[in-house]
Amino acid sequence: MKKEIEVFDYANEIMKAVKTGVLLTTKADGKVNAMTISWGTLGIEWAKPIFTVFVRENRFTKHQLDLNPEFTINIPYGDFDKAILGACGTKSGRTADKIKDLNLTLETPNNISVHGIKELPLTLECKVVYKQKQDEREVTKENKHTFYPKDVDGAFHGANRDFHTAYYGEIVSAYIIE
Numbered sequence: 001m002k003k004e005i006e007v008f009d010y011a012n013e014i015m016k017a018v019k020t021g022v023l024l025t026t027k028a029d030g031k032v033n034a035m036t037i038s039w040g041t042l043g044i045e046w047a048k049p050i051f052t053v054f055v056r057e058n059r060f061t062k063h064q065l066d067l068n069p070e071f072t073i074n075i076p077y078g079d080f081d082k083a084i085l086g087a088c089g090t091k092s093g094r095t096a097d098k099i100k101d102l103n104l105t106l107e108t109p110n111n112i113s114v115h116g117i118k119e120l121p122l123t124l125e126c127k128v129v130y131k132q133k134q135d136e137r138e139v140t141k142e143n144k145h146t147f148y149p150k151d152v153d154g155a156f157h158g159a160n161r162d163f164h165t166a167y168y169g170e171i172v173s174a175y176i177i178e
Contacts, residue, residue: 002107002123002175007042007049010122010174014042014075017122021085023074024053026064027114032099032106034074034117035061036089039164049171051124054164057133060093065167069128070112073169074120077176084119110173121177126169134163 007014014022023034041052051073055062065071076085088098099106105118109125116123136144148163 001178002110003178004173004175005122007124007171007174011042013077013122014073014124017075017077018042021089022076023072023085023088023117023120024055024061025072025074025114025117026061026068027070028064028067031064031093031097032115033060033064033093034088034098034104035059035093036085040073045168046129048129049174050129050168051126051171052166052168054134054166056164057162062165064093065128065131068113069131069167070114071126071128071167071169072109072112072114072116073124073126074117075122075124076120077122080119107177110175112172116175116177118177123173123175123177124169124171125173127172128167129170130168131165133165136163139163 018038018040021036021038024037025034037053039054043050055065084102087102091098107116107118109115112125112127
């Protein structure tokens with residue numbers, strides 16, 4: 001069962017959760033994947049409620065989003081197993097089935113093809129309405145040094161030297177899975 005919500009009534013809870021981690025869930029080629037994110041924005045653009053996610057170029061999640069431009073944001077609401085965020089933030093969907101490995105419960109979506117996750121019940125269903133790769137020339141020197149170091153190997157899953165693509169997702173449904 002789902003309780004429909006007005007997303008901006010929960011803006012404070014959503015943005016506080018983003019700071020500590022929420023799941024960005026995608027689905028493409030029959031595979032559901034969830035990745036922990038702690039960068040995201042909630043706002044209004046083109047007179048639509050938007051949740052923007054930022055995904056590094058080498059992530060499996062980016063591959064998924066480029067194949068199917070829909071996603072859910074799955075937000076802790078109440079008690080939850082913090083190990084979910086840890087596992088989804090350290091394992092790659094290229095080599096692991098995090099949904100199966102963590103025994104997560106998929107919830108049928110209302111308006112898109114990507115599931116919600118019952119264990120993180122505050123759910124935003126989003127359709128990508130715009131995407132843009134960051135222009136590294138426009139990133140401050142301090143942020144480049146801190147968030148995009150060039151002195152690390154960029155080939156492995158946890159690498160952090162590559163830039164992000166911003167995916168602006170129109171929020172087409174918002175609810176709490178009960």
